[in-house]
Amino acid sequence: MRMKIKVKPEDFIVEEDADLKLHKGGDYKIYLLRKRGFNTVDLLLRLSKKLDIPFSNFSYGGKKDRHAITTQHITIKDRKVFDTEEDSFNLRYIGDMQMPMEANLITGNRFKVVVRDLDEKEALKSKGEIGFVQEHGFINYFDDQRFGSFDREQGFIGEKILQSHHNIALKIYLTGIHPEDKKAEKERKRYFFNNWGNWNECLKRAKTLFEKRAFRILSKKETNPFLTNILMLPREELSLFFSAFQSYLWNKLAERLLKAHCSETLLKYRGAYWEYLFYKTLQKGKLNYLRDLNLPTPSQNAEMPDALSERLYQEILTEHELKPSSFTLRKIRTAFFKSSPRNFLIIPMISLAEIEDDELYTGKKKLILEFKLPRGSYGTMLIKRLMAE
Template identity: 35%
Template structure:
């Protein structure tokens, strides 16, 4: 299976509870982008309008290797279209309240899947199974871009009190931006750590420069590295926290499904393997399609069976229980919310192009991953 060979193969339409109103303080736009991250486009728009990036509100991050349409608002923004290298911002009118994650309902996908090895008959059967039994609602690899280096989660090290290691992973091995853009900066840090002054001129953002200036002017120590986290961009730090929560959630759900006694089939992914079912007994419908499991948080209150499963995952990570799932670093917090164990894609349709290509269309609620649906549909191993 190959996807995203070209941006035109992966098209995402954001669905949100927002529309132009007769009046309002916020200019509403439809953002079209191709082959660019949401962060990079927002940054370019902010530079053009001489605004802070935080002044531009949006619902969610869209894949770089795709064509996407999403809503953006800017308080007292210009009533005109803006065109950039990889994007077009189309003015729709005014609205009284800004765009946010809360207004996001989900995304409609139109995807071309290449090099598929599945007969039309089997594809039709698998589509029917997914429409009846749904798909496990795992977080997919896009959520874990910060650990593609294979060295682990910066936030895990932060929880364990390994502040220098956490900072090294955050700065030298990861990036808030497109990795190529920060390559020289990260190479410099790896070569010169902890001689931070050597890399000051390569810092890709103001916050990273301020952070390096702080580190260069203080003696390296556990206290210094801990204090440095107060200078990390807050949104980026929260994104890293959420990535680690997502990993713990995935592992908890795998244990949950195993405990239900389901026949589970493995599919490899960046952080090991994901486990999928094809179907389940009728009596487990509520336990699978009607159940939500919250993301881990130190204040999370769970029923005992679920708590035991999540804490089993945490112990394997070296963290002694949910109450220890916290950090002492400023800004690194763990917001929790309930997430469906499994979801059923809506308006699911397919069209066979030839023996090896299939177009798929479906709608998913916010926070769910189209690539998980594709993994379930095309990558499950054969069974007898």
């Protein structure tokens, strides 16, 4: 079942709930940031320039999508108080804290979502799934937006770095084409891809500072030029590449466990890159087990909760030519793989589900949802589960 979300920013509203540790006179000023049309990092970079404050002084608990209206908490390490507003964002001072904003202060996120372009049968079927999902939950997969750096033809940058294939990792970084790339950027990346290895030709077409530095280093034929370039990548980007592959491995393990525990007919939803599988039914004993199951995100010291999870995890690592020790990056110190527990199953709190005529798509219906999820869970994944067939 296909549907449309985020047709306009008002169709996807996210409000962050947090347990703030307010302390008058603390070094960190805590703000409520409401935004639209920006992802969190890009907006903080803009605020850094606007307020003339180093980007490193900004902290946040989670990245929020640019294709939505979102409200979240950030801290700025500065004695001054800044209240600022533009058409696309509003920054409002709340108080002081003795610590920066971080993920473990977030208690959950509240969502208001409009799902569009549904026929009446689809809308009724999706609404009809809510009772089951509220009682039995859904698998807590990482969703498509986590995998923006994935290249369909070449794979994950993080995976190639773990395998010490620095040449391929750099190639993906410099040639991987993404939907948001402008026409000139796509053409330049295709040129780099087709001329990979002809460094002088690539250098002639290089435009960004990183491209020029990278191809200059490669053209000089220095020792380990590919690793040298990888080490020049910003820490924030490297962390994103690592977390993308880490999340992919977690999803793969969750899917294998699903198949092992639920042999009944599975539901499917086709995402941007691959299919997501969900259980259609779940016995009470399985529900109790899976509801309490926590799977760590892969790293050197990740400890699986039981023998089955460990066996499946080791199988997945072997398929990717990896071992637990592979996650120790001795040559890269700017970013690393950190393991954290993640619930296998999430039970949402759905407070509203209404079907109305869709004013944007003639003759179609829209499903209006309001719900709350724990920190780190994706509202879009709940929607995929409701739409799965």
